[in-house]
Amino acid sequence: MKLEKGDKKLIRAWAFYDWANSAYALVISSAIFPIFFEKVTNRNGNDQLHFLGLTFKNTELYSYGLSLSFLVVAFLSPILSSLADYSGDKKKFMKFYTYLGAFSTMMLFFFKGPETVWLGLLFSILASIGFWGSLVFYNAFLPEIAYEEQQDKVSAIGFAYGYVGSVLLMIFNLTMILHPEWYGIKDGTLPARISFLSVGIWWLVFSQYTFRILPDNIYDEIPPKRKGFLLKGFKDLQNVFNELIHYDRLKKFLMSFFLYSFAAQTIFYVAGLFGSKELGLPSGKLIMTILVIQIVGIFGALVFSKISGFIGNIKALQVILAIWIGITIGAYLLNKNNPNVDIHFYILAGFVGMVMGSIQALSRSTYSKMIPEDTQQHATYFSFYDFSEKIAIVLGTFSFGALEAITGSMKSAVLLMSFVFLLSMIILQFIRDKK
DSSP states (O other): OOOOTTOHHHHHHHHHHHHHHHHIIIIIIIIHHHHHHHHHTOBTTBOEEEETTEEEEHHHHHHHHHHHHHHHHHHHHHHHHHHHHHHTOHHHHHHHHHHHHHHHHHHGGGOOSGGGHHHHHHHHHHHHHHHHHHHHHHHHTHHHHSOGGGHHHHHHHHHHHHHHHHHHHHHHHHHHHHOGGGGTOOOTTHHHHHHHHHHHHHHHHHHHHHHHHSOSOTTOOOOOOSTTHHHHHHHHHHHHHHHHHHOHHHHHHHHHHHHHHHHHHHHHHHHHHIIIIITOOOHHHHHHHHHHHHHHHHHHHHHHHHHHHHHOHHHHHHHHHHHHHHHHHHHHHOOTTSTTHHHHHHHHHHHHHHHHHHHHHHHHHHHHHHSOTTOOOHHHHHHHHHHHHHHHHHHHHHHHHHHHHHHSOHHHHHHHHHHHHHHHHHHHTTSOOOO
16 A cells, blocks of 8 residues: 555654664764774774785774765765666665665674774775665655655654664663673673674664655656666766756755754764863763763754744754854863863763754755755755765865864864854855745
8 A cells, every 4th residue: 555645654664764774873883883993903002003005093094984985975876866766766775775784784793803904894884885875865755755844843753763763772782881791791892793783683674664664666657778777867967966056045055054064974973082082081971972962862853843843944054053153162162171071071962962963854854845846856866965965074074183183182173163164054044944
């Protein structure tokens, strides 16, 4: 039985994919895997790794792998999503990326140290490609399963599902890491490795409900012939790019989105490093901080979806950006010699959680509303959205590291982010809002 657009069951099935995949974002991208990678590749204070005939610092090599995965997704997704629009079957592509990400995450179980660093890098890159690649097609379903007036709420519900699911699995993994004796585990690396395995299984199992309910081909299009298929994909990309130039609101929004993604995503990925290196906070407190960000993010996404209903999406985004500016200035003023620096850091982390979830949810629904109503190329349009975000992350993290290298402090890089937020806020001011 085919469910109609706006149907609650269809919307719930779509949002449930956030529940399935968000454990990857928390455990692998943010909390456990980066710390695990740094610790198991550091032997007796030696953080040097030999890879492909070259020598790297372990964290440096990890960053390169992460950047590579974002670049691959950024440049592949416009092509593949254009093909998905042309064939009309986004779910097939979404499944491919999901299975690539889930099975690659499971393979991280076999990464134990410097001897298997190639395995850790390879499958962390493939898992990242799978995660971000699947989101291109997942996001493209939003305007097809929900009406415009529903999309703010539906997008926020998806993020809320994701935060709840990821936190539940994270709590289980944390008990295993902090108290391995409860599970009879003696190998020091095993708890973290089991957590990687659990994330892959969680992602694979819970995504099946989404795949069972989402339509295969919503527009009932006839798949094209193989001949000229790839060339047609490039032609569609060029056509959509030419269209974007002529949609003033959409063009300005993408400019602002690129800038605040540059800053917000960078802060999210380096928050733990900032707390550890700049403030000297212990790992246990940093992991709890990331949990705080996730939990508060549930409420932030839902609260700002309500606020946008009263003041409009653009003004709501400007309020969020104003809070981000306050966060970056507050982080710049933190002093590790202050006895209460950990409390101040937690407060800032709470605000990060509130605006991180809300800015992601509201950005997705705002962009969805700005896509031309007469187009069926939703995946292609969302690939530009995804491309902007991924390139912003690559440039943002690179700029953060470069500025730290030049000045010797992360604080100068944090201050730069406040100016980026301000600029993106100013650009939004020139967009005429549409409630």
